[in-house]
Amino acid sequence: MSGKRYPEEFKVAAVRQITEGGYAVSEVARRLDVTVDSLYAWVRKYGPDAAEHQAKTAEQAELQRLRKELKRVTEERDNLKKSRGILREAVRLRYAFIQQHQDCWPIRWLCKVLDVHPSGFYAWLKQPYSKAYQTNQRQSGLIKQSWLESGGVYGYRKVHSDLRAWGELIGINRVYKLMHQHGLKALVGYRKPRHSSGKLHVASPNTLNRQFNPVMPNQSWVTDITYIRTHEGWLYLAAVMDLFSRRIVGWSMQSRITKELVLDALLMAVWRRKPKQKVLIHSDQGSQYTSEDWMLFLKAHNLESSMSRRGNCHDNAVAESFFQLLKREKIKRKIYNDRDEAKRDIFDYIEFFYNSKRRHNSNNLLSPIDFEKQFNQSAEQCLQS
Template structure:
């Protein structure tokens, strides 16, 4: 393996900004790979020329903890963390992390050089164990059984919400029983190293640094009735002035047991060719440069109180806003025609619009095609049996069912319709759309003001 001097690395870093050579070309000329060059560039960005000067400083336990905590809190990679703290080999941090996770905080303590003392081992052998069957042995056995009984009772009471016994639970029980039984015997019973126990106790006694953030995350989750995942909660936190890494939000949600529901399938309205099939003009180009350029529509089904309901909305691809919708107990053509009439009220005159749907029988009808032609609207249809051609509408149905239908309980069909109206208003005006970083109506308003 080729070894590079500090001067070699500095010259390679200085060659890159000129723009005449790529990372791979520089790496090839030096006989290394482009990842090495990228690592040197990162090191130079944070520490300048000093990044390439070897340091023989012995890293302390506290320094190693600071490095690991920084990487966890900020979500930085091994390479970036190594560059920031001037650690030449990123794999060194990986070793520290593995030591800490498997052996606890004591594993980060630098080991003393030389051969270990045999005094402690000889002292242990010199201790006499009680003779089997003696009074001392019987008393020791009774004490052991009392300790086990008390330990397992307390652990069961402290087990987490997921009904799993965590290391924190074990450490807390050991801490409570430390004055009654030897810590050494308790941690052996708990199956955790003493170093791990002392590290967990230290953390238990410290205030939770994320306590306020956890309250905020839970509040946002509950405000949106469990409809937000970690990405949207992160975006909401940013809107509220808190810049937090999405991985940290994901970790906090996992700790709090907060998660979204699974999406369900939609109603299929395809009945073969009963009219005229339009070409797939949209062709999965699901973006629009302005409002009312591309609309998509479809029908979905609900089953409530022993009866079915059918929803026919229309969605603007510019911002994902639901323009309007109709709902009925039967999937008749009037469901779609009523939706069109309401949608046309929102459409400016002489507006160039593309209307996309699947090949459902409603959209093949002569009345439907003429209604679009009368407003100069171009019709587009998905290919037969290809749900991905109308995936934006399918995505909305999945979100709406998981965030409304399968999340809330309804007293009647009328109650459901009222909740549906409130949900669509919430979806349009308040719910953050991850791609837009704001709600659909907010995005349209920003566009209108900027135009």
């Protein structure tokens, strides 16, 4: 549609549906309600050719960096009065430098520059790490395997039991130390809410008051945050829903749970809907929603804040219900390999299934998009009559 602007995150996800998901450009354009020309422009900018260009640029930058490094090393060889530099490092570090750059320059020439003998370098290649280091790496790998197979819920005691069952001779204290070094810990239950003695965030009143069925679009929106597990780390999803049709009108996915996460999701909702009247936006009392930037954004775009009561999740039950559907119907307790894989899967669920196809009881068994189309047609007929 003319006049619409989309954030970069939305464009990248749309391009992936074409280049990786196998969808036709016309199909993606129809489902996302964008023009075919816009999609082709996005493919040119974010598609495989763009990635290849970026890779070439990165390769040129790396080559330039390596040339500067070689120049610096050569200068240090010629001026041994310098107290620091690669020539002053331990021999094994110089061997590692040669191994890292052997594809760029001849090994014997590098050995001469770094004042080491080629025979020593080749002997180091056969066994570059000590036995203690190799044992540490092997045991760390077994610990991570046990922790991942448990779904990320095992603590060091259960991981230690797994390793002993696999025949690994290792103490429980060493398992604890290695897990701590790699940031692996047990998944524990939620703590009971504790009230802080400090100053509370400024919260808005619960204006929505569980009125989850408005009579027209762009009257009441709800927003919330959830998390998705990947082997690369947590992926946080912020979503904005129009309560009238239960349509997800804005979303954002990032590796950190910051105020930018919720602001990007709300910005997408404003861009896509372009509401003409004031919209009530309901959230919880999280720090992202009580920040000054959030309040300034609401004021600048004619949005009115509403917040759940402290510790009461039922005040935002519809948003919580959407996240439960996402995890039950799409994620199903699996762990994605990385955040990009999770982003593609979640984008496909929201834009290609939930908004356009999934039937809702509250919509008379129509999808959110079809329910809004039916409402718009009825409104036009009333105006004509």
